[in-house]
Amino acid sequence: MKKVVVIGNGMVGYKFCEKLRKQADQSHYSITVFGEEPRLAYDRVHLSEYFLNQNVDALTLAPHQWYASNHIDLHKGELVAHIDRNQKTVTTHRGLQVPYDTLIMATGSSPFIPSIPGTDKKGVFVYRTIEDLDAIIAYGQKVKSVAVLGGGLLGLEAAKAMLDMGLETHVVEFASRLMPRQLDDSGAAILQAKIEELGIRVHLLKNTQAITGNGKLDALHFADDTKLPVDMLVISAGIRPRDELARECQLSTGARGGIVVNDHMQTSDPDIYAIGEVALHREMIYGLVAPGYDMAEAAVQHILGNADKLFQGNDMSTKLKLIGIDVASFGDAFCTDQPHLPILYTDHKKGIYKRVNLTKDGKKLLGGMLVGDAEAYNILLQTMQNGLALPPDPEDLVLGARGGESQGMGVECLPEEAQICSCENVSKGAICQAIQDKGLNSVKEVKACTKAGTGCGGCMPMVTDLFHHTLQSMGKRVRKTLCEHFDYTRQELLDLVKVEDIKSYEALLDRHGKGDGCEICKPAVASILASLWNELITAQDTIQDTNDRYLANIQKGGTYSVVPRVAGGEITPDKLIVIGQVAKKYNLYTKITGGQRIDLFGAHLHELPDIWEELVAAGFESGHAYGKALRTVKSCVGSSWCRYGLHDSVSFAIEIENRYKGLRAPHKLKSAVSGCIRECAEAQSKDFGIIATEKGWNLYVGGNGGAKPQHAQLLAQDVDKETCIRYIDRFLMFYIKTAEPLTRTATWLNKLEGGLAYLRDVVVNDCLGIGEQLELEMQQTLAVYSCEWKEVVNNPTLRARFKHFVNGEEPDPTVQFETVREQKVPVGWGK
Amino acid sequence: MIDIADYKTVAEQSVTTWFKAAPVSAFPANGGACVLYKGKQIAVFNFTRRNEWYACQNLCPHKMQMILSRGMIGSEQGVPKVACPFHKRTFSLQTGACLNGDECAIATYPVKVEEGYVYIGFEE
Ligand code: SRM
Ligand SMILES: Cc1cc2nc3c(=O)[nH]c(=O)nc-3n(C[C@H](O)[C@H](O)[C@H](O)COP(=O)(O)OP(=O)(O)OC[C@H]3O[C@@H](n4cnc5c(N)ncnc54)[C@H](O)[C@@H]3O)c2cc1C
Ligand code: SF4
Ligand code: FES
Numbered sequence: 001m002k003k004v005v006v007i008g009n010g011m012v013g014y015k016f017c018e019k020l021r022k023q024a025d026q027s028h029y030s031i032t033v034f035g036e037e038p039r040l041a042y043d044r045v046h047l048s049e050y051f052l053n054q055n056v057d058a059l060t061l062a063p064h065q066w067y068a069s070n071h072i073d074l075h076k077g078e079l080v081a082h083i084d085r086n087q088k089t090v091t092t093h094r095g096l097q098v099p100y101d102t103l104i105m106a107t108g109s110s111p112f113i114p115s116i117p118g119t120d121k122k123g124v125f126v127y128r129t130i131e132d133l134d135a136i137i138a139y140g141q142k143v144k145s146v147a148v149l150g151g152g153l154l155g156l157e158a159a160k161a162m163l164d165m166g167l168e169t170h171v172v173e174f175a176s177r178l179m180p181r182q183l184d185d186s187g188a189a190i191l192q193a194k195i196e197e198l199g200i201r202v203h204l205l206k207n208t209q210a211i212t213g214n215g216k217l218d219a220l221h222f223a224d225d226t227k228l229p230v231d232m233l234v235i236s237a238g239i240r241p242r243d244e245l246a247r248e249c250q251l252s253t254g255a256r257g258g259i260v261v262n263d264h265m266q267t268s269d270p271d272i273y274a275i276g277e278v279a280l281h282r283e284m285i286y287g288l289v290a291p292g293y294d295m296a297e298a299a300v301q302h303i304l305g306n307a308d309k310l311f312q313g314n315d316m317s318t319k320l321k322l323i324g325i326d327v328a329s330f331g332d333a334f335c336t337d338q339p340h341l342p343i344l345y346t347d348h349k350k351g352i353y354k355r356v357n358l359t360k361d362g363k364k365l366l367g368g369m370l371v372g373d374a375e376a377y378n379i380l381l382q383t384m385q386n387g388l389a390l391p392p393d394p395e396d397l398v399l400g401a402r403g404g405e406s407q408g409m410g411v412e413c414l415p416e417e418a419q420i421c422s423c424e425n426v427s428k429g430a431i432c433q434a435i436q437d438k439g440l441n442s443v444k445e446v447k448a449c450t451k452a453g454t455g456c457g458g459c460m461p462m463v464t465d466l467f468h469h470t471l472q473s474m475g476k477r478v479r480k481t482l483c484e485h486f487d488y489t490r491q492e493l494l495d496l497v498k499v500e501d502i503k504s505y506e507a508l509l510d511r512h513g514k515g516d517g518c519e520i521c522k523p524a525v526a527s528i529l530a531s532l533w534n535e536l537i538t539a540q541d542t543i544q545d546t547n548d549r550y551l552a553n554i555q556k557g558g559t560y561s562v563v564p565r566v567a568g569g570e571i572t573p574d575k576l577i578v579i580g581q582v583a584k585k586y587n588l589y590t591k592i593t594g595g596q597r598i599d600l601f602g603a604h605l606h607e608l609p610d611i612w613e614e615l616v617a618a619g620f621e622s623g624h625a626y627g628k629a630l631r632t633v634k635s636c637v638g639s640s641w642c643r644y645g646l647h648d649s650v651s652f653a654i655e656i657e658n659r660y661k662g663l664r665a666p667h668k669l670k671s672a673v674s675g676c677i678r679e680c681a682e683a684q685s686k687d688f689g690i691i692a693t694e695k696g697w698n699l700y701v702g703g704n705g706g707a708k709p710q711h712a713q714l715l716a717q718d719v720d721k722e723t724c725i726r727y728i729d730r731f732l733m734f735y736i737k738t739a740e741p742l743t744r745t746a747t748w749l750n751k752l753e754g755g756l757a758y759l760r761d762v763v764v765n766d767c768l769g770i771g772e773q774l775e776l777e778m779q780q781t782l783a784v785y786s787c788e789w790k791e792v793v794n795n796p797t798l799r800a801r802f803k804h805f806v807n808g809e810e811p812d813p814t815v816q817f818e819t820v821r822e823q824k825v826p827v828g829w830g831k
Numbered sequence: 832m833i834d835i836a837d838y839k840t841v842a843e844q845s846v847t848t849w850f851k852a853a854p855v856s857a858f859p860a861n862g863g864a865c866v867l868y869k870g871k872q873i874a875v876f877n878f879t880r881r882n883e884w885y886a887c888q889n890l891c892p893h894k895m896q897m898i899l900s901r902g903m904i905g906s907e908q909g910v911p912k913v914a915c916p917f918h919k920r921t922f923s924l925q926t927g928a929c930l931n932g933d934e935c936a937i938a939t940y941p942v943k944v945e946e947g948y949v950y951i952g953f954e955e
Binding site for chain 2: 046049053055057058484485506509515516517518519521522523541542543544545546549550554557558801804805806807808810812814815829
């Protein structure tokens with residue numbers, strides 16, 4: 001049995017053990033690991049998450065049992081102090097001596113501390129281990145301000161963590177821009193604006209010369225004679241490989257640190273390997289985890305006698321995480337010594353900067369950087385790494401395809417050997433193979449089986465795409481079944497419910513489902529039941545999302561908002577006064593919504609029935625702002641007042657809103673009616689919108705605001721009111737019966753085979769012969785409408801549900817407000 | 832005001848106090864309600880479908896919201912769970928573990944039903 005000794009139980013040391021155990025028989029190699037840190041190996045990449053709740057377990061890479069069951073002899077809190085290369089032994093600081101046949105040095109690096117007087121003062125910290133963070137958290141609670149020395153990748157991550165601790169946060173950078181190694185001047189300027197927007201103050205071109213203070217620091221002094229008074233300092237000025245042991249036993253090391261290795265990760269002593277951040281490979285130190293994992297793989301292969309697997313360098317592509325701003329750089333981001341053609345895109349308004357560098361002939365991608373929007377990062381990286389041909393208009397790479405067909409730059413274009421998950425080194429081929437051969441049925445299974453996506457998670461969008469593509473190419477119908485409890489699509493369930501006259505969720509689950517349901521299928525079925533039978537949603541309250549369960553929209557802190565219906569946006573002075581009085585009485589924040597009505601925020605659960613009792617008494621009804629249901633029908637003032645108005649758009653809007661109020665659908669429904677083509681009611685951005693014409697009304701469908709705005713399309717022209725309503729009935733019922741859950745009409749229409757032409761055939765030309773039936777079904781559903789709040793107000797049993805504690809009358813004592821512009825607002829997320 | 836450290840899982844065998852919370856009828860079928868005990872907020876679920884009762888901290892560790900009692904319950908691969916209404920983090924009602932994210936586990940408490948009343952077990 002060969003004796004393998006590993007120095008360092010960090011991320012890469014751990015990965016080495018995992019790989020060796022997986023690829024070789026346990027009886028051939030014994031493994032002994034020495035780790036200086038007092039704990040099991042943990043995920044340093046996600047160290048900043050420790051600030052959230054100090055949960056070490058969440059970061060731990062593998063539990064104690066893992067080491068035991070893999071026969072790994074782990075010595076925590078034990079530093080290797082000496083290596084004897086002649087005797088082939090290591091000795092720890094406790095005096096323990098252990099022989100080795102093969103030695104692995106995975107000692108990582110330590111934070112670089114610049115030689116500035118005063119770095120030993122109290123209040124100065126580094127950012128590398130859990131112990132560092134514990135110290136920062138403890139000290140940070142006692143002070144007000146902090147500076148981070150270093151505006152690189154890690155410094156900015158640290159700065160965001162400091163900001164989240166509630167400290168006044170400064171970033172001090174020596175260079176003339178942030179992230180100087182990843183971004184050029186323009187990119188860094190955009191990033192800086194965004195960082196400052198967060199509330200972090202940035203100081204560039206600052207050469208720190210002294211840290212002053214009596215015992216504990218009180219200020220940083222710079223070469224330009226300025227100073228920055230702060231209570232605390234976190235140094236993030238780079239890393240230094242921990243090569244001290246290697247130097248002592250005279251392994252060859254680099255001038256600026258690092259243990260020199262070859263492509264097998266062997267040091268100048270063939271029995272000693274170095275991997276991870278301590279290794280100096282072709283003059284490069286890699287301060288990233290993915291190359292470290294590749295090095296571990298190369299070392300394991302070489303130890304097992306496979307000399308083919310080489311580590312040949314890795315690029316330094318990275319994405320900044322955690323800070324809420326997209327930043328990524330990949331490949332040769334600057335191309336300083338390479339002829340190239342850059343394509344640049346800058347948008348100061350939105351804060352976006354994109355740069356890609358192409359080869360001179362414009363055919364291949366060399367690298368680039370993305371600030372503000374890094375969605376394309378994965379595919380750009382793949383395009384570069386695999387030398388894929390670029391689209392005919394390479395500017396599409398930064399602008400997206402504008403109009404016309406989208407250029408095929410999806411996962412399907414990648415070659416089999418494209419590396420999808422760089423943390424675990426999983427290729428496209430391996431993922432597709434696993435899906436095919438093992439019959440994997442979910443993305444979750446793909447993750448578990450291939451390990452892709454289990455590291456930083458950055459490749460998950462691609463893994464998901466690959467999953468869908470592979471299923472499709474296998475000829476499997478990609479059925480969007482609801483969840484593990486129902487093997488049916490929404491449309492199939494709707495048919496089952498209808499044909500079998502099923503009236504409750506439990507009955508459907510008993511007959512056609514399995515398990516106990518979940519937060520996906522419960523509300524989806526609730527929506528189906530409501531669309532078909534329109535019975536009061538209070539009858540089955542626990543299958544509803546909290547908004548539908550309590551008939552109000554939940555807000556930060558756990559209070560709710562109240563939105564009475566104001567059909568068409570028309571309201572009398574008396575009703576306005578009632579809203580004002582109610583808001584005053586219950587101390588509610590009031591705001592005019594984007595939907596032409598008034599929202600009252602900050603009601604405690606137990607106050608909702610009382611508030612609504614008063615509103616109902618004054619003639620108000622629920623506005624269904626909480627439901628996947630009809631929201632508002634906006635109106636413009638129309639022909640009664642407006643000098644251009646062609647017809648009475650207000651009356652029509654009110655009629656439409658009252659007709660469809662309470663109608664439940666796969667997603668919310670919005671509408672508007674404009675009195676002329678000037679379109680002041682924005683009808684063309686609605687699920688269905690109506691615009692007055694000289695001869696009647698134009699009906700538009702499938703519009704959407706939101707994240708992907710889309711204009712509605714003209715369904716019928718110059719129709720009279722009655723025809724218009726008939727078409728809307730048909731259109732809405734057809735949508736309700738065929739759409740996936742949580743799909744707006746725009747998305748549904750985009751996916752509908754045949755598109756608008758087909759929809760017009762169904763709705764206007766009645767090609768399926770179901771027109772009358774759809775109208776009838778709509779009438780049946782609308783006939784049973786009643787205001788659910790009126791029902792609750794008058795029903796003591798239902799009212800009793802609206803309280804925070806079952807064993808007490810008091811409201812939730814943890815809810816807190818503050819005052820902004822004379823009104824209350826919640827204090828923000830809990831601490 | 833909110834301290835997540837107040838909530839520690841209690842094992843059935845270490846219960847010293849069975850707190851009589853409320854009658855069974857106060858808890859909706861297949862749903863939850865919140866119980867106040869010495870300043871602590873405990874979410875209690877009447878999992879009618881499984882004929883089981885569960886209790887856990889009312890505090891969602893994601894954004895520190897007192898809310899889990901208003902969450903939807905269900906199961907994942909047979910494990911009973913609750914989904915937070917705010918951002919749909921889900922937690923096992925048996926172990927408290929977060930099932931779809933990196934949140935820390937929530938504390939769980941033993942529940943028993945005797946003569947129409949629901950009792951929650953505490954260790955103090
Ligand atoms: C209150 C209001 C903002 C305001 O103060 O003006 C608002 C507030 C919310 N909107 Fe909105 N939207 C409001 C008008 C709009 C509009 C403008 C409009 O309707 O003319 C739009 C764009 C139009 C559209 O929907 O196509 C709009 C597009 C969205 C979207 C994106 C929908 C999409 O298809 O992409 C969401 C997210 C969603 O529904 O999934 C959303 C979701 C929300 C939610 C429900 C988010 C949430 O789950 O907490 C907000 C809660 C409201 C509450 O707690 O009371 N809100 N929202 C507006 C209420 C109008 C009303 O009287 O009911
Ligand atoms: C806050 C933070 C965020 C980061 N974010 C990212 C990121 O987003 N992406 C990315 O790719 N990388 C990131 N990194 C870098 C990444 O964590 C490192 O590349 C990775 O941890 C290197 O692994 P390693 O095993 O080489 O070193 P380490 O994880 O540092 O492990 C080395 C271990 O060896 C121990 N040791 C040293 N000398 C001895 C000795 N003589 N005896 C015994 N034990 C010894 C050390 O105590 C340490 O535990 C981040 C790092 C930090 C600190
Ligand atoms: S849309 Fe026409 S009718 Fe309505 S306000 Fe504008 S101009 Fe007047
Ligand atoms: S607060 Fe519970 S999931 Fe966000």
